[in-house]
Amino acid sequence: xxxxxxxxxxxxxxxxxxxxxxxxxxxxxxxxxxxxxxxxxxxxxxxxxxxxxxxxxxxxxxxxxxxxxxxxxxxxxxxxxxxxxxxxxxxxxxxxxxxxxxxxxxxxxxxxxxxxxxxxxxxxxxxxxxxxxxxxxxxxxxxxxxxxxxxxxxxxxxxxxxxxxxxxxxxxxxxxxxxxxxxxxxxxxxxxxxxxxxxxxxxxxxxxxxxxxxxxxxxxxxxxxxxxxxxxxxxxxxxxxxxxxxxxxxxxxxxxxxxxxxxxxxxxxxxxxxxxxxxxxxxxxxxxxxxxxxxxxxxxxxxxxxxxxxxxxxxxxxxxxxxxxxxxxxxxxxxxxxxxxxxxxxxxxxxxxxxxxxxxxxxxxxxxxxxxxxxxxxxxxxxxxxxxxxxxxxxxxxxxxxxxxxxxxxxxxxxxxxxxxxxxxxxxxxxxxxxxxxxxxxxxxxxxxxxxxxxxxxxxxxxxxxxxxxxxxxxxxxxxxxxxxxxxxxxxxxxxxxxxxxxxxxxxxxxxxxxxxxxxxxxxxxxxxxxxxxxxxxxxxxxxxxxxxxxxxxxxxxxxxxxxxxxxxxxxxxxxxxxxxxxxxxxxxxxxxxxxxxxxxxxxxxxxxxxxxxxxxxxxxxxxxxxxxxxxxxxxxxxxxxxxxxxxxxxxxxxxxxxxxxxxxxxxxxxxxxxxxxxxxxxxxxxxx
Amino acid sequence: xxxxxxxxxxxxxxxxxxxxxxxxxxxxxxxxxxxxxxxxxxxxxxxxxxxxxxxxxxxxxxxxxxxxxxxxxxxxxxxxxxxxxxxxxxxxxxxxxxxxxxxxxxxxxxxxxxxxxxxxxxxxxxxxxxxxxxxxxxxxxxxxxxxxxxxxxxxx
Numbered sequence: 001x002x003x004x005x006x007x008x009x010x011x012x013x014x015x016x017x018x019x020x021x022x023x024x025x026x027x028x029x030x031x032x033x034x035x036x037x038x039x040x041x042x043x044x045x046x047x048x049x050x051x052x053x054x055x056x057x058x059x060x061x062x063x064x065x066x067x068x069x070x071x072x073x074x075x076x077x078x079x080x081x082x083x084x085x086x087x088x089x090x091x092x093x094x095x096x097x098x099x100x101x102x103x104x105x106x107x108x109x110x111x112x113x114x115x116x117x118x119x120x121x122x123x124x125x126x127x128x129x130x131x132x133x134x135x136x137x138x139x140x141x142x143x144x145x146x147x148x149x150x151x152x153x154x155x156x157x158x159x160x161x162x163x164x165x166x167x168x169x170x171x172x173x174x175x176x177x178x179x180x181x182x183x184x185x186x187x188x189x190x191x192x193x194x195x196x197x198x199x200x201x202x203x204x205x206x207x208x209x210x211x212x213x214x215x216x217x218x219x220x221x222x223x224x225x226x227x228x229x230x231x232x233x234x235x236x237x238x239x240x241x242x243x244x245x246x247x248x249x250x251x252x253x254x255x256x257x258x259x260x261x262x263x264x265x266x267x268x269x270x271x272x273x274x275x276x277x278x279x280x281x282x283x284x285x286x287x288x289x290x291x292x293x294x295x296x297x298x299x300x301x302x303x304x305x306x307x308x309x310x311x312x313x314x315x316x317x318x319x320x321x322x323x324x325x326x327x328x329x330x331x332x333x334x335x336x337x338x339x340x341x342x343x344x345x346x347x348x349x350x351x352x353x354x355x356x357x358x359x360x361x362x363x364x365x366x367x368x369x370x371x372x373x374x375x376x377x378x379x380x381x382x383x384x385x386x387x388x389x390x391x392x393x394x395x396x397x398x399x400x401x402x403x404x405x406x407x408x409x410x411x412x413x414x415x416x417x418x419x420x421x422x423x424x425x426x427x428x429x430x431x432x433x434x435x436x437x438x439x440x441x442x443x444x445x446x447x448x449x450x451x452x453x454x455x456x457x458x459x460x461x462x463x464x465x466x467x468x469x470x471x472x473x474x475x476x477x478x479x480x481x482x483x484x485x486x487x488x489x490x491x492x493x494x495x496x497x498x499x500x501x502x503x504x505x506x507x508x509x510x511x512x513x514x515x516x517x518x519x520x521x522x523x524x525x526x527x528x529x530x531x532x533x534x535x536x537x538x539x540x541x542x543x544x545x546x547x548x549x550x551x552x553x554x555x556x557x558x559x560x561x562x563x564x565x566x567x568x569x570x571x572x573x574x575x576x577x578x579x580x581x582x583x584x585x586x587x588x589x590x591x592x593x594x595x596x597x598x599x600x601x602x603x604x605x606x607x608x609x610x611x612x613x614x615x616x617x618x619x620x621x622x623x624x625x626x627x628x629x630x631x632x633x634x635x636x637x638x639x640x641x642x643x644x645x646x647x648x649x650x651x652x653x654x655x656x657x658x659x660x661x662x663x664x665x666x667x668x669x670x671x672x673x674x675x676x677x678x679x680x681x682x683x684x685x686x687x688x689x
Numbered sequence: 690x691x692x693x694x695x696x697x698x699x700x701x702x703x704x705x706x707x708x709x710x711x712x713x714x715x716x717x718x719x720x721x722x723x724x725x726x727x728x729x730x731x732x733x734x735x736x737x738x739x740x741x742x743x744x745x746x747x748x749x750x751x752x753x754x755x756x757x758x759x760x761x762x763x764x765x766x767x768x769x770x771x772x773x774x775x776x777x778x779x780x781x782x783x784x785x786x787x788x789x790x791x792x793x794x795x796x797x798x799x800x801x802x803x804x805x806x807x808x809x810x811x812x813x814x815x816x817x818x819x820x821x822x823x824x825x826x827x828x829x830x831x832x833x834x835x836x837x838x839x840x841x842x843x844x845x
Contacts, residue, residue, distance in 0.1 A: 072772055075765045126769065151775035200750030225780040 049191045050203055056146050057183025059167055060212030062160055062174075064221040065256070065434070069151055071160050071174070071266075073167075073212075076123040076147035079132060079140065081111045083118065086139030096120065096140070099131045111139070122165055123147040148174075150266045156224050158279035159217070159258055159379070159432065162266040171269075171277055173215065173433070175380045180436050180445075183212040213445075214437040218254035222551055223247055227259035230544040234523060235261055238536055241525035244281040244411045245544065250419040251515035252449035253428030255377075258282075258412075283381045285408035286503045286522065290345045290476075290533070291492035292404025292414075294507070296354055297342055298421050298464045299365035302456040305356040307594040308339040308467060309567065309616040311654045313638030315674030318348035320399040324675070325351055328493075335638060335651055337616065342467045343475035345491065347403045348675065352636050354402025355677075359393055362401065368455045369417035370427055371409050377430045385409045404492060414507060415520045421464050422509040422516035425456040465509060465516075472508070479538035480508055482546050484556020487511075489541070491533030502526045506537035510545055512554050519545055567617045575611035576604045576623060584623055594620040601625025608633065608680070613653040631681040639674035640667040640686055648686055656680045663688035 033041060062071035079100065086092050093108035100107065100121045110118050123145055124132075132140065148163045161172020167182065169175035186209025191202030198204075227245040234243060247257040260280045264272035278284070300306045316332030317324050327333065327347045333340070341349030354362060366372065372387035386408035388397060400406035409417075412430055420427040429450040436445040456464075468488030471477040477489045489508030496502065505522040521537045521544065530536055549556075571591055576584040584604050585595045606624040609615060624630040635655055640648045645661050652659045660683055671685035672678055776782065787793040 069772070069775055072768070072775075074769055074772060149772055151772045152779045153776065153781060155779065155781065198754050200747050200754060222780065229784075 046203075049193070049199070051190055051192050053188045053190065055186040055188045055206070055209055056167075057185050057209040058146055058211045059148060059163070059183065060181040060214045060437075062181070063214065063216045064156070064219050064224070065217060066221055068221045070156055070217070070219075070221075071148060071150050073146045074149050075144050076125075077129040077142040078122045078145050079120040079124055079129075080143050081118050081120050082139045082141060083111055083113055083115060084139075086111050092137050092140065095135055095137060096132070099128055099135075100124070148266075152221070153267065154263045154265050155221065155228065156219055156258075157264055157266045158260045158277075158281070159219060160266060161380075162269045162277075172279065172379065173217075176378050177215055177433065177436070180213040181215060184210040186210075211439075213439070215433055216435040216437065218249075218256065218431055218434050219258070220256045223548055224257040224259060226544055226547045226551070227257040228261075228263065230521075230540050230547075231259055231261045233543070234536070234540045238523060238530065239527045240523045240536075242280055243521070243523045243540075244284075245522075245540075246281055246411055246415045246518075246520045247544075247548065248415045248419050248430065248518045248520075249515055250422035250428065250509070250518050253416065253419065253431045254434075254449070255430055255432050256517070258432075279379060279381070280524070281411045282375075282377060282379050283383055283410070284524070285383050285385050285410055286505075286524065287407065287494035288404040288409050288414055289492035289494035289503070289505065290404055291418075291490050291505050291507045291520075292407065292409070293342065293345065293350050293402070294418055294421060294464065294468065294490050295366065295369055295371075296350055296357075296362075296402045297338075297467060298456050298460060299362060300353045300357050301463055302365075302460040303357060303361055304594055304596050305620065306338050306353050307618050307620055308337060308342075308463065309618045310338045310594075310620050311335055311616065311651070312338060312341050312346075312349040312352050313636060313651070313655065314341070314346045314348040315637075315639035316348075317675045318351050318399075318636055319673075319676045320351060320355070321394065321396045323396055325399055332639065339467055339470065343470050345471070345476045348636065350402045351399040354398055355395060355634070357398075357402075359390075359398050362398060363390055363393065365455070366401070366407070368427075368453060369420060370452065371407070371413055371417065375410075375412050375416050375430050377412060377432055379432065382412070383410045385413055405494065411520055411522055414505075415518050418507050418509065418520075419518045420455045421461050421468075422518050423461070424458040425454050425461040427452040427455050468509060476534050477506065477508075477538055479534050480506055480542045480545070482542060482549070482556075485510065485545075485549060485554075486557070487545065489538075491538055493531065493533045496525070500527065502531040504531055504533040504536045506533050506541040508541055508545065510549070512549065512552055517548070519548070569617040570614045571617055573607070573609055573611050573613050573615060573621055576607050576621075577611075579604055581623060581625070588621050588623075592617050594618055596620055596622045597625075598622060598629055599625025606630035608656040609654055610656070614650070615654050619654075631679055633680055634677040635680050637670070637672045637674055637676050637678055637684065640670050640684075641674075643667050645686075645688055652684070658683040660685045661688055662686065665689045 059073040061069055061073075064070055079096075081092075083089075089108060089112050093104050093111060096102075096107050096111075097104040102121065107120065110120060120140075121128075129142065133142075146167060148167060150157070150160065150162075157172075159172055161174040162170055163174050164170050169178035169181065174181065187207040189203060189205040191199045191204065193199050227247060231243045231245055234240070243261050245257065245259045246255065248255055258279075258281050260278070262272075262276045264276040269277065301308075313335045314327055314329075314333040316330055317326045319325075325347060328345065333344050333346045333349070336344065336346070336349065338349070338353070340346075341353075357365075366387060371385050374382045374384050388406065393401075397406055416427060416430050419430075429452050431447060431449060433447050435447065438444055465488050468490060469486055471491075472481050472487045472489050476491050480487060480489050480491075487508050487510050489506060492503075492505040492507070494503045503522065503524050504526050505520065507518065507520045510517040510519060519541060521540045523536050523540070526536060569592075571593070573593070574587060574591065576587070579587075580602050581597055581604060585597065588595045603625070604623045606627045606629070608622040608624070608630055622630070622633075633656075635657055637657065638651055638655065640651070640659075643651065644666055645664065648661070648667050649659055657678075657680060662685060665688045667686050668689045669687035672682070678684075
């Protein structure tokens with residue numbers, strides 16, 4: 001009995017001992033976990049509860065000049081699938097296929113993949129989100145992202161551009177100002193419970209990001225709309241591949257509108273062909289044609305090689321290096337002043353002027369007006385235009401440049417160059433962004449108007465403007481005239497090589513209060529019977545300008561319309577040979593002549609026209625330091641036919657040509673073909689009957 | 690010397706003393722008990738209050754979180770509405786409504802009427818009339834002189 005008791009007691013003691021040891025082990029383990037290794041477990045627990053999020057920064061807003069929002073960012077939902085939680089993938093996929101842009105198979109493949117979470121469709125519309133939300137699908141959840149939205153749709157789409165799915169600028173200002181518009185993403189650390197709810201009073205820390213800066217444009221929404229509308233209307237009337245319109249405030253280089261067709265909606269840019277995204281006003285080059293004559297005229301007037309009163313002759317064509325360059329008028333414009341040459345847009349007249357300018361000087365003016373290089377507008381893919389290399393330019397190239405052929409420019413280059421003429425000769429850098437708002441703590445970035453250079457003098461600029469006004473008043477640009485406004489402008493038509501396709505343009509200088517607006521309209525690749533700039537681009541310009549003037553509340557002048565007046569006085573050229581340059585020049589200027597000095601000598605050895613010739617007031621007299629230079633000068637031969645002897649001699653004297661008359665009556669034949677350029681030493685025989 | 694009476698007295702004295710000492714500890718004990726109970730109650734109430742406050746704070750915090758979320762939603766909704774308003778009032782939309790719903794058409798021709806107030810010469814008054822009496826007339830004159838040109842049709 002006692003043995004049995006002892007055995008029970010021993011067993012109890014044994015089990016107690018075992019349990020005690022187990023407890024000790026447990027206690028030690030507890031000490032290990034709670035005290036010795038507590039930090040690790042604490043960290044593990046915390047990392048289970050604490051979630052880290054990237055807080056996307058909001059992209060800056062793009063405003064127009066009037067404060068309208070052109071590009072904003074809105075939160076949008078992204079549909080996320082959690083494949084592990086989806087119970088019935090077939091049903092879920094078919095339900096989603098009804099709402100999303102993806103087909104059943106794609107969705108099914110994705111929601112049955114191995115990933116823990118997968119994006120089904122990013123940044124869906126609010127409607128789509130609501131539809132999916134209402135379906136209450138298990139395993140389908142949403143995350144919030146920021147989506148770019150363009151409330152004005154197609155308006156100014158070529159300027160603003162668009163962003164990709166990750167909110168990076170891909171085109172337009174969205175691309176070139178991406179560094180300013182895109183902000184810096186922040187971080188947020190939040191303590192969440194097992195169900196993903198935020199634990200109140202839990203850990204909540206934020207590393208603040210920086211929102212994108214707001215960008216303010218010079219574009220006026222209303223003028224931009226009008227420009228786009230006019231292009232749209234033109235598309236209904238004419239057969240062309242696209243068009244561009246630019247409205248520039250010449251006083252500060254501000255672009256008030258820059259429109260192109262074909263257009264696109266940046267909210268769904270992917271639905272449009274790539275060619276629609278192209279901002280042709282800055283990326284495409286075209287042959288400016290006659291609109292470039294403004295540059296030739298301004299350069300020639302500035303250099304003093306010509307005045308508006310100089311007589312030029314146009315027999316319908318001119319020969320340069322044995323190549324015939326025709327005028328748009330087959331019969332030619334006959335003898336005319338330079339003012340009339342501008343008015344009639346006469347090619348041979350401009351060729352003569354261009355050749356008088358000489359290669360190096362004309363080339364330097366073309367460069368000074370900003371052609372052949374980017375304007376610095378800060379839009380992506382700006383073209384520099386094409387100007388042949390200086391070494392490759394001969395007389396023929398120079399001749400074609402003078403009426404805007406053989407040279408390619410971008411619309412923005414042409415507008416800024418003509419802007420210099422409108423703005424007292426000051427070339428301004430085109431400005432599209434006025435201000436970048438950098439938030440309350442830092443100073444805003446202000447983009448001040450920038451003058452690139454003074455290209456021509458104020459007086460030349462004013463004179464050129466007057467010449468352009470008569471083009472609209474009574475020349476080739478009458479289709480652009482608006483009653484009560486003194487608009488100056490120039491049409492341009494350039495034919496594509498070997499094709500009956502034309503680029504037609506009109507550029508106008510419109511006085512608007514204390515500044516001048518420069519408005520350019522171009523229609524590319526026009527086909528059909530009406531293709532002249534005066535028939536196509538000029539009416540577009542007129543309608544647009546009328547609307548803009550009305551919108552800007554510029555009232556028409558009550559008095560009579562503009563009339564270009566030329567001094568009709570004729571004066572006799574004095575004999576200057578043998579006198580020194582300085583006194584000869586003073587004498588001529590006092591009499592009312594324009595003087596062009598040729599050579600470095602001090603004494604006048606030859607003059608053109610010769611002394612005793614009666615010519616227009618304020619016409620140019622050339623003074624040479626060497627006789628040879630005068631003799632080598634090439635002069636275009638006018639068409640003497642139909643003139644009587646006296647008229648023919650007067651014209652020849654004015655041009656500096658020698659004549660031998662044979663017979664009496666009217667000229668019926670001449671020994672040198674009209675339009676040929678001959679040395680002044682050569683004598684022309686005229687047959688009169 | 691030691692006497693029985695004395696002894697008895699002593700006992701009675703010591704009893705008395707003992708009794709009084711007993712009473713004294715009793716009161717002390719009672720006081721301690723009361724204090725103890727009071728403390729317990731106080732601590733319990735404090736704990737309860739503390740817990741209820743913690744719960745309150747938690748509740749408020751979760752309410753705050755909820756409100757913050759609501760605010761975010763409303764803000765984004767507001768933004769969306771603003772953008773919607775902007776696209777609804779865009780010029781293209783206005784034109785569409787004007788043309789399609791209100792049957793408006795674009796003018797064929799714009800006519801500008803010019804009001805010329807320069808023509809009439811200086812009027813002579815027979816007698817001087819105090820100006821202040823014609824305050825309204827003055828305002829009228831001012832408006833007329835400002836608006837010299839009236840446009841028959843306006844883009845806006």
